[in-house]
Amino acid sequence: MRTFYIVALNQLKRTLRMRRVLINMFLLPLIVISLLGTALGSVNDMGGAEDAKIDPVTLALVKSEDSPLLDGYLSDEGVARYLNVVEVPDRQRAQENLRTGEADYALIAAPGFDRAVVSGRAASLELIRGSSHSENRVAENVLRPFIDALNDRSAAAKLLGPQALQTYEQLPAALAQVQDGVLGAEGGSYTAFQYYAASMLVMFMMYSGLSLSGSLHGERENRTLQRMYAMPIRPIHLFAGKVAAAGAVAGLQSLNIILISKWGFGVDWGGRPWMLAAVCLLMIVFTMGMAITVTFLTTTQPQSASIMQGLIVAMTFLSGGYVPFEGWIQKIGNFTVNRWASESILRMMLHEPAGHIGASIAILALISALLLALALTVYGRKGYAYE
CATH class of the missing domain: 3.40.1710.10 (abc type-2 transporter like domain)
Structure with a gap:
């Protein structure tokens, strides 16, 4: 286990020292949330503290x-x-x-x-x-x-x-079926900043899998994996250490987005921090599972990066992460992990009952568990080897 801790700590230090990682994973999400929340606030704002108004x-x-x-x-x-x-x-x-x-x-x-x-x-x-x-x-x-x-x-x-x-002496009095109102069990409603904070949190957490895939491919392509295995190191410890380091980076990234958006943009993440932490943890599990599966089913780092970026952008788009959809696109989005992760967070922001939030988290947990099982199966067959 000592090898595992050494590999994880070393990989974490190497990742956090990379300037592009700090910019793309810690700074860029906040810039995107700020731009989308400000530019599209008038279009997608769900009312904030005021009721939504319907024009005649x-x-x-x-x-x-x-x-x-x-x-x-x-x-x-x-x-x-x-x-x-x-x-x-x-x-x-x-x-x-x-x-x-x-x-x-x-x-x-x-x-x-x-x-x-x-x-x-x-x-x-x-x-x-x-x-x-x-x-x-x-x-x-x-x-x-x-x-x-x-x-x-x-x-x-x-x-x-x-x-x-x-x-029927007279027709019934008008019964308006359209009403101005707000969302949420406690009368709250999420703003554009909250909407895009949730969607961008989910999307950028998945990008942390790129660092894991790059590290796994890099050791093989640079031939350093051969020299590591010449030492008394168990392959599972090396592999697990890299996965743990990437998961830690994703956890720090989520904490950075949540805290900075809360203090800087006034985003209300709800009153259930443990449920929010559970969503982030499940997204880390899903991201690591996706990265492992794609990495071991491809032969080069560019292949893995292209597939993962395509999946991330497609799932974010279909789930309404950029613009909310209705109709058949929304139905397709129900099969993406982004849909259930974002919905869980938005339900927290609306202070909905724990049972409603738990239902979305349960679906997210099922998806993450299935992908993790697939990743472990692929790893068991392929193994982290340099051949």
């Missing part, structure tokens, strides 16, 4: 006659907060407004709309979407209670007869 959506309304039902619903205070209604003469004008950006959404009522609703006959409303997905969602969520109420009246009239309409 301009609704182009087309109706051929007065409609007390529509006017009554759209003039409700809860609805008017989110829909800015502008009446237009016909459907063509409404479509032109959508194309030019004068309107965000369009609602067209068929002639005799109110009479059809009151008599229980089929009443027609046409909804036309605009170019903005988020504004379409806001408009549809606000209009949904009104449309659901119409469907209820129509279904009751068809099934029970016109007498059933007596129970």
Whole structure:
């Protein structure tokens, strides 16, 4: 074991003396967090200490006659907060407004709309979407209670007869399904600085595997491994010492990012330091496993570096580490380790219950354990030899 400690301490000193390591692993993450947090704060900021605000959506309304039902619903205070209604003469004008950006959404009522609703006959409303997905969602969520109420009246009239309409003397009051609010169980929400601090912490910790891969390849390519094995050194002690040194560098790196971002940028990492430490430890395990697997499955240092950098960038991108995604890319991101590590940290920042955080950490632990098992299997078959 004495050989293990000597190798680990010597490798740690050598790594920390390298200027490029200090810049790329300790200084660069903080610069990236500062730049992204400042430049994209207005885009990705989740509200900080204030509630997130939703701007009103301009609704182009087309109706051929007065409609007390529509006017009554759209003039409700809860609805008017989110829909800015502008009446237009016909459907063509409404479509032109959508194309030019004068309107965000369009609602067209068929002639005799109110009479059809009151008599229980089929009443027609046409909804036309605009170019903005988020504004379409806001408009549809606000209009949904009104449309659901119409469907209820129509279904009751068809099934029970016109007498059933007596129970629908008036449509229900507007029930806003869009609300300004904040994330988190305690009313907190993460800022752009917090978001990118979490994602960059995860990404740059994985870069620490490059130093391990470079050290393992370097000993073989420089022929120093042959001379080491000429001495009474067990290969497992030499290999384990290098892995331990790289893991220690990753631990110092994570501590540096957490403390400097907390004191310098005001990043709140949550109130569960032991869970945060567990996430960092699991990321170290994953990173070392990835580095070992790639190193022993390749023959040169440039090959290993290219594969690892490609994996790191791809996983960070797919997990939303640069820009949050929705849809199919987000589903692919669920298979990356970055997704679960970042989610665990963000849940801590939002002060969510420990059970929610633990679920994400459990998935992260499973991924790390599987990759570690793969790394040990590859090492057992290949071995750290100079041939």
